[in-house]
Amino acid sequence: MNIEMLKKLAAALAADNETDAMLALRGVKSMCKEAGVALDTLLVYAAEHMNDIRKSTMTFDQVAATAVAAPQPITISGMPQCRVPSSGAIEIIVPGKTSGDVVVLPGASANAAEIISSNLKDVLVAAAINKSRFKLKLLDIKNGRGETLETALQAEYEREGMASIRVWVNVRGEVAALATVLRKAVANSFPELVAA
Numbered sequence: 001m002n003i004e005m006l007k008k009l010a011a012a013l014a015a016d017n018e019t020d021a022m023l024a025l026r027g028v029k030s031m032c033k034e035a036g037v038a039l040d041t042l043l044v045y046a047a048e049h050m051n052d053i054r055k056s057t058m059t060f061d062q063v064a065a066t067a068v069a070a071p072q073p074i075t076i077s078g079m080p081q082c083r084v085p086s087s088g089a090i091e092i093i094v095p096g097k098t099s100g101d102v103v104v105l106p107g108a109s110a111n112a113a114e115i116i117s118s119n120l121k122d123v124l125v126a127a128a129i130n131k132s133r134f135k136l137k138l139l140d141i142k143n144g145r146g147e148t149l150e151t152a153l154q155a156e157y158e159r160e161g162m163a164s165i166r167v168w169v170n171v172r173g174e175v176a177a178l179a180t181v182l183r184k185a186v187a188n189s190f191p192e193l194v195a196a
Contacts, residue, residue: 132159
């Protein structure tokens with residue numbers, strides 16, 4: 001029996017097009033006849049052994065996906081901290097430490113270090129308290145005509161029901177530059193909080 005041809009026929013059999021499905025069914029029936037097995041016998045055997053078939057036909061990617069689908073629980077003892085160590089920079093401090101990674105803020109965001117530090121601390125603390133991973137995403141704020149007025153960098157959490165927290169708002173280019181820097185800094189300091 002030509003397994004590759006059988007796979008193609010099975011795919012056509014599952015299609016929404018009834019003509020293709022009917023032709024594929026005839027092809028499968030013909031292949032079974034050539035192999036000396038009646039189609040109804042094959043289908044009954046498959047139904048009786050459905051659980052074994054399901055386990056044995058998982059591809060490597062499917063097995064890997066199920067392993068990745070259950071991330072480790074978030075365990076942070078203490079609260080993350082952020083502060084401004086010098087003009088135009090913020091410092092992200094892991095619980096239990098007195099200092100951390102100093103991040104030099106790019107462009108116009110350097111003038112908003114205090115605000116960004118305070119808001120990023122809120123983002124990290126909310127993630128730690130609620131044990132939820134998050135992504136830093138850009139959100140365009142538009143007027144009634146659909147024109148982008150400004151762009152916000154905000155944390156969006158995996159846990160359902162959690163509100164987004166804005167880190168900073170400015171023109172898109174400035175916010176995108178800040179997003180790049182902060183994503184890397186957060187991933188270095190708190191990899192367990194970064195959503196995939």
